[in-house]
Amino acid sequence: MKIHPIFRTRIRRMRGFTLVELMVGLVVGMVVLGAATAAFLSVSNSRREMERTDRQIENGRYAMQLMNDDIALAGYWGEFNPNLVSLPASIANGTSGDPCTTDNANLKLAVPLHIQGYDLGGSAPTCVSDVKSNTDIVVVRRLSTCVAGSAGCAAATAGTTHMQSTRCNTELALPTIAQWYVVSSTLADFTLSKRNCVANGADLRKYIVHIYFVANNNNAGDGIPTLKRAELGAGAFSVVPLVEGIDNLQVEYAIDSDGNGSPNAYTADPNTYNSCVGPACVANWSNVTAAKLYVLARAADATPGYSDTKAYPMGALANNSAQEMGPYGDGYKRHAFTALVRINNAAGRRE
DSSP: OOOOHHHHHHHHHTOOOOHHHHHHHHHHHHHHHHHHHHHHHHHHHHHHHHHHHHHHHHHHHHHHHHHHHHHHTTTOOTTOOGGGSOOOSSTTSGGGGOTTOOOHHHHHHTTTOOEEEEGGGTTOOTTOOSBOTTOOEEEEEEEOSSOTTSTTSOOOOTTSOEEEEOOOHHHHTSSSGGGGEEEESOGGGOOOOOTTOOTTOSOOEEEEEEEEEEESOSSTTSOOOEEEEEEEOSSSEEEEEEEETEEEEEEEEEEOSSSSSSOSEEESOTTTGGGOOTHHHHHHHHTEEEEEEEEEEEOSSOOTTOOOOOOEEEEEOTTSOEEEEOOOOSSOOEEEEEEEEEOHHHHHTTO
């Protein structure tokens, strides 16, 4: 039986792909898909790395800003002049020996010591733990910048330490400077007056102690180095995580030994500066008018294929030799930050 030519044409047109054509098409499709997948992964990895770097830099800047703002206010005691108060006999006397004290008498003794530090984490205060080795600890003492009970400022409550100082001439005529100001967590103790000498009228301000340190972990065992702060609360210190990824903190202190408000020298440890002993070491701390901060920020996650071979300058050691951190040889990227912070109240009273 003969097939009409029209049907022969239709049969030829209905032929499918050959096996070779199908295999070539599959290979081409796989190549295109592979290229698209590689491009997607590359873009995704680049975006992830940029986010990791941005977060690392932002964390470093934030940590610097937090400490900068707080240290600049160190030694703010409202209307009271702390230069009138005698220094403790030694750095181990009373409050200065343990900045984690909540004892009112010891906190009152510490008013002349607006800042205090522990070089390379030595003899860390009792209220901090998990301190990363070879990192500094810095203590800031001051009052709140707002008056307790004023708009936007919490009212004074029993158990929370506050300070009150007199402006009344009658009270300023009392024989000892210790009678001119009160540091207490008992509200009934605040009886001093303003300039008008109306009893119990002087402002109350919250007494602040902040202890900054770098911990090995944010949460127990997570391995994320974190800037933390121990804060004086009602009868106890509490530790608050501030910024993740802070790998190191170093501080140099500017000492104004001639009392004109300008630094005469910088040292990583006023406890040993100029071979000081006893009262001379306490005087070194009371003469600190500025601080150089060195912060090393680390990415939260390791970068695949990366090895940190850099050495990061982190100021000077107590013997004035240069201090470097690293190379770490791990997969974490790092960035070093530095800033000079003027302690406005301590420096300003000397000018």
